[in-house]
Amino acid sequence: xxxxxxxxxxxxxxxxxxxxxxxxxxxxxxxxxxxxxxxxxxxxxxxxxxxxxxxxxxxxxxxxxxxxxxxxxxxxxxxxxxxxxxxxxxxxxxxxxxxxxxxxxxxxxxxxxxxxxxxxxxxxxxxxxx
Numbered sequence: 001x002x003x004x005x006x007x008x009x010x011x012x013x014x015x016x017x018x019x020x021x022x023x024x025x026x027x028x029x030x031x032x033x034x035x036x037x038x039x040x041x042x043x044x045x046x047x048x049x050x051x052x053x054x055x056x057x058x059x060x061x062x063x064x065x066x067x068x069x070x071x072x073x074x075x076x077x078x079x080x081x082x083x084x085x086x087x088x089x090x091x092x093x094x095x096x097x098x099x100x101x102x103x104x105x106x107x108x109x110x111x112x113x114x115x116x117x118x119x120x121x122x123x124x125x126x127x128x129x130x
Contacts, residue, residue: 002097002118005125006105013126014054014073020045031072033125036062043069054099060084067096075120077101082116089117 014033015026033054054073055066082100097117
């Protein structure tokens with residue numbers, strides 16, 4: 001299981017952005033994260049410039065498009081959505097890893113039982129919460 005944001009596990013923090021101009025304010029080789037909605041320009045910038053990115057997907061369609069566009073991670077805040085997207089990821093052999101946002105480490109065991117690739121704790125986002 002991937003665990004991003006726990007102090008016992010080494011991780012690269014995500015940097016939440018709202019537009020492609022904010023990428024310049026993140027450390028090199030960092031992972032930028034953003035919501036799928038209205039993100040076409042950011043995705044194109046990341047693709048063109050080899051920037052690793054994570055997308056918060058609210059629907060299955062957004063998850064499918066995010067994976068096809070080259071996202072390293074697909075983030076969701078719904079356990080139900082995470083399970084559905086994880087099933088698709090396994091069926092279609094997604095390159096992206098599926099992460100469920102959780103509030104604290106006590107939720108990890110339940111997420112692991114559901115077979116989700118990983119979790120994103122609030123501390124996993126360097127510049128605030130998602």
